[in-house]
Amino acid sequence: MQKDKKLLMVFYGDDFTGSTDALEFMARAGAKTMLFMEPPSVELLSQYQNLDAIGVAGLTRSMIPEEMRRTLKEDFEKIALLNPRHVHYKVCSTFDSSSEIGNIGVAIKEGFKQFKNRFVPILIAAPNLGRYMAFGNLFAQMGIGSDGEIFRIDQHPSMSRHPVTPATEGDLRDQLALQCDFSSGLINLLDLELSLEQLKDKLKQISKENKIVFFDGLYERQMKILGELLEESVEYDKSLFTIGSSGVGKALGDYWQQKGKLNECKNWKALKENKAVLVLSGSASPVTADQIEYALKMGFAEVLVEPEFLEKNLEDFIIKYSDKIIQFLKKDISVIFHTSKGSNDKRLGATKEITNRLGWDASRTRKELPAKFGKILGQTALRVLSEVMLERLIIAGGDTSSYTARELGINAVEMIAPLYKGAPLCKAFAMDSPINNMEINLKGGQVGGKAYFVELQKGKIENQIKNYE
Structure with missing residues (x-):
């Protein structure tokens, strides 16, 4: 990594498959990205040239709260030393979590302690993955990359019966309230139809009254708007700590492409047949x-x-x-x-x-x-x-x-x-x-x-x- 080049993002996945999901969205947006198993040091990153973003494949989705606290405190401290513009705590697009395991509230508390932002944005919507937020409620398609039926998350045939973190609430504000005591506001679908200046004013007001702000998202075209809101929320000389699905990378990537910071990558290795896998x-x-x-x-x-x-x-x-x-x-x-x-x-x-x-x-x-x-x-x-x-x-x-x-x-x-x-x-x-x-x-x-x-x-x-x- 060049010494004078600031990382646009460090994402921290709560499991490995989720981390490669986030890796994909950053790489496809044109960000040169590497995914590590542990937070790399500044010295290690100096061995890689021209990185725009990095990821860390964590284990916190399967951890109990106390173990999460210890792990995230240490890992967030290491990430802060890299001084990225954005820090994205990557969670599953089905919001897999509970008060006992993979507690997202614990991640929010540790994020506040380390990065000291006014509020924490939460963006779970990822329309291109079949994940939709409407008035705070999460809806998920049955199968990513398929033509499956769409269900509210607490009625989803798979996620409502997840063996570890079954979805019991449709409104993610209610789901998060079971994991932490921060008040939650919402930028809803109607808000996303406002002019950009009106939308920024609305976010400013909501974030004054709430430590957490959820964002709705239903259509692909809205992701760029959400990306701009996140970018505009970065405080001077602080990394913006955000919770979300790979929709965070999609939103910021779309916005950065519009601004000319990134150019979409379209040239990829051709897939070949294997005798056996x-x-x-x-x-x-x-x-x-x-x-x-x-x-x-x-x-x-x-x-x-x-x-x-x-x-x-x-x-x-x-x-x-x-x-x-x-x-x-x-x-x-x-x-x-x-x-x-x-x-x-x-x-x-x-x-x-x-x-x-x-x-x-x-x-x-x-x-x-x-x-x-x-x-x-x-x-x-x-x-x-x-x-x-x-x-x-x-x-x-x-x-x-x-x-x-x-x-x-x-x-x-x-x-x-x-x-x-x-x-x-x-x-x-x-x-x-x-x-x-x-x-x-x-x-x-x-x-x-x-x-x-x-x-x-x-x-x-x-x-x-x-x-x-």
């Missing part, structure tokens, strides 16, 4: 379940993670699973190694019985399971990749993705091609690991149509042009 799935989403079923019908093989590994010798399971996977891959058969096939998978009930026997309460279960599943997925994959050379690896599932990536030894990733909205193809940097320089794709549970895994193996993304024109 390996999928590591820790997702219980019905969207991912449909993708697994379709892939199996199209010739993929599956290897199931048995919950019994939680109370037995982990190494025995890693050897057993990796041997099975290696046998398939050596025959050029793609493999899906998964912890669940949808929310009705019997293994979910078996897992609950085991955690009860282990004496884990609900809090410990929510904290431990993503790490345990991430470990067996990542360690098994490492053993496989030490025996079989692959070009492309796919990781599905937000809660486990950060742990899986760390088990794989990933230090950083860089986007090399857009595939589906919110799930780009990346290059992995992982020194002394077989995954170094591999193509890696990370997707949240809600991302993609039923042919997702098959299309990635064949190198044919049917909706790629439509999605990104």
Whole structure:
């Protein structure tokens, strides 16, 4: 990074798949961006030339509040040393969180302490991902990058039944009130029809009366307006701390392009067919379940993670699973190694019985399971990749993705091609690991149509042009 060049943004993802979602929007906007696993030092960044933005793939979505406080205090202090114009705490576009796990209120409090802004904007809307805010209520399409039906978030077939953070409120102001005691204001859809000067005055008034300001967003054309509001909210010599989905990067990116600070990137690596791919799935989403079923019908093989590994010798399971996977891959058969096939998978009930026997309460279960599943997925994959050379690896599932990536030894990733909205193809940097320089794709549970895994193996993304024109 050039010494005299100020970073436009540092985004901090609460999980890995969400972080690559944010990475995509910044890179597509034309910002030279790298995603790191830990906040980099000024000295480390000096090794990279002309960076406009960086990201940090955090773990806070699966943390309890006290652990979040300690982690964010330390990481925000490191980010502040980089002095970016914007700091974006990236959350899922379905606002996955609760008072017990992934508490967004904790992130807001730590953001206030470190960056000392007058108010914290919250922008969750991302119309191009099928995420809409109307009068404070969040609506989400069933499946990102699909033509699924749109539901209010507390009635969404998947998110209302999320195994860790089920959506119980439609109005995000009510959802956030369960996690912190800050008052929340709203720039609503009608406000977005005002002139820009009227809108700025309205935001100024609302932010005087409330420490939190949510922003509605329904149409793509509104993102540029929201980007300008965020840019105009930066206080002198302070980084603006914002909570939001990748819609934050989209909004600011659109505005920066309009102002000539960035030029949209359109030249990307062509996707090639692979003889076989390996999928590591820790997702219980019905969207991912449909993708697994379709892939199996199209010739993929599956290897199931048995919950019994939680109370037995982990190494025995890693050897057993990796041997099975290696046998398939050596025959050029793609493999899906998964912890669940949808929310009705019997293994979910078996897992609950085991955690009860282990004496884990609900809090410990929510904290431990993503790490345990991430470990067996990542360690098994490492053993496989030490025996079989692959070009492309796919990781599905937000809660486990950060742990899986760390088990794989990933230090950083860089986007090399857009595939589906919110799930780009990346290059992995992982020194002394077989995954170094591999193509890696990370997707949240809600991302993609039923042919997702098959299309990635064949190198044919049917909706790629439509999605990104």
